[in-house]
Amino acid sequence: MSWTDERIDSLRKMWEAGQTASQIAEELGGVSRNAVIGKAHRLGLQSRPSPVKPNEPGAAPAPAPAKKAPAPVETAPRPAPTPAPMAVSAAPIPVSTDISAPARPANEPILRSVGPGGFVRQSPGEQQPPITPAPPRRLVPAKPSPEMADKTSLLELNDKICKWPLGHPGEPDFHFCGDKVNPGFPYCVEHCGHAYQAQLPRRDRRPPPPLPFGGPRVR
DNA sequence: CCCTGATTCGC
DNA sequence: GCGAATCAGG
Numbered sequence: 001m002s003w004t005d006e007r008i009d010s011l012r013k014m015w016e017a018g019q020t021a022s023q024i025a026e027e028l029g030g031v032s033r034n035a036v037i038g039k040a041h042r043l044g045l046q047s048r049p050s051p052v053k054p055n056e057p058g059a060a061p062a063p064a065p066a067k068k069a070p071a072p073v074e075t076a077p078r079p080a081p082t083p084a085p086m087a088v089s090a091a092p093i094p095v096s097t098d099i100s101a102p103a104r105p106a107n108e109p110i111l112r113s114v115g116p117g118g119f120v121r122q123s124p125g126e127q128q129p130p131i132t133p134a135p136p137r138r139l140v141p142a143k144p145s146p147e148m149a150d151k152t153s154l155l156e157l158n159d160k161i162c163k164w165p166l167g168h169p170g171e172p173d174f175h176f177c178g179d180k181v182n183p184g185f186p187y188c189v190e191h192c193g194h195a196y197q198a199q200l201p202r203r204d205r206r207p208p209p210p211l212p213f214g215g216p217r218v219r
Numbered sequence: 220c221c222c223t224g225a226t227t228c229g230c
Numbered sequence: 231g232c233g234a235a236t237c238a239g240g
Contacts, residue, residue, distance in 0.1 A: 021224065035233050037224060
């Protein structure tokens with residue numbers, strides 16, 4: 001594989017979006033994690049918070065046992081590491097379900113029970129969902145933008161809507177189908193047609209584009 | 220062990 | 231320029 005303009009562009013975007021080198025490599029395909037890192041550096045991409053970098057030039061009495069190359073200690077003024085702002089989407093997602101909490105008479109006491117371990121159970125109409133679960137690390141920071149307004153985000157997935165991904169993780173407009181699911185499946189009828197074929201895929205991920213012909217017969 | 224990014228250096 | 235090998239921290 002070679003670094004075509006497109007691939008370099010993808011690398012740039014994903015790197016800047018905070019994807020790990022492994023993820024980028026996997027996504028691009030045909031390259032190793034090392035290749036991605038190497039390329040990123042050659043491109044002059046800003047290194048993101050590395051697990052192994054908090055270097056202070058001031059005190060360096062440490063022996064630093066260089067086995068191979070006694071590298072001349074270069075204290076290049078590294079630009080401030082980009083803090084990679086995790087945009088927590090304070091999404092006021094309208095959980096419109098039919099379990100609409102009926103307004104409880106104000107004077108009626110809240111019924112709670114205490115479960116094993118001492119935690120307090122909430123009563124049915126009492127769910128307070130203000131706590132947005134911290135998105136798993138590695139997720140691309142949410143970008144609250146108008147373009148995303150009607151896109152189904154990861155956080156909005158549930159059992160009733162199609163989870164078919166559109167676009168690629170890390171790209172700004174990545175989202176999910178969001179249509180009503182084919183009952184019993186995670187996708188809508190249309191995408192079930194894509195997901196379930198005569199035989200499920202092997203270990204591969206993306207056969208379609210880069211195969212002029214020669215690959216397994218694709219309809 | 221796993222993961223991460225950084226660096227080196229032969230090609 | 232490329233990337234495997236290696237390093238080193240979490």
